[in-house]
Amino acid sequence: KDVSCFFLHALNYPIENIIDIFSNLPDFDRKKTKYQVEFAKKKEYTPHSCSTLKSLNICKANESKDELCLEGYYSKKLDTQKKLSHPLFYIQLKQYRNSMKNKVNKTKIEKEDER
Structure with missing residues (x-):
């Protein structure tokens, strides 16, 4: 809770x-x-980190089979695959990816409208 x-x-x-x-x-x-x-x-208590959630056996990554949780993400800046360390970062990444998808879709629609 x-x-x-x-x-x-x-x-x-x-x-x-x-x-x-x-x-x-x-x-x-x-x-x-x-x-x-x-x-x-x-x-102003903050949410637990991924490692704490795992140690408490309440991490849902394996159940949900969420690729981002299980495999992490590719960091262009560091040129490496990174694991997530905090659920709030997961949310930020999901929001960023969704905004990028929306931006790409909007651009596609605008280009189609120009034709």
């Missing part, structure tokens, strides 16, 4: 949305959850 909370805070999810996510748990208590979520936000 804490891991999810820290991660969602880092993504700037509103507190009420985080509480609502936990509302489906069998032991859910809105008052306690609100206190814990607000406390974590106030303390």
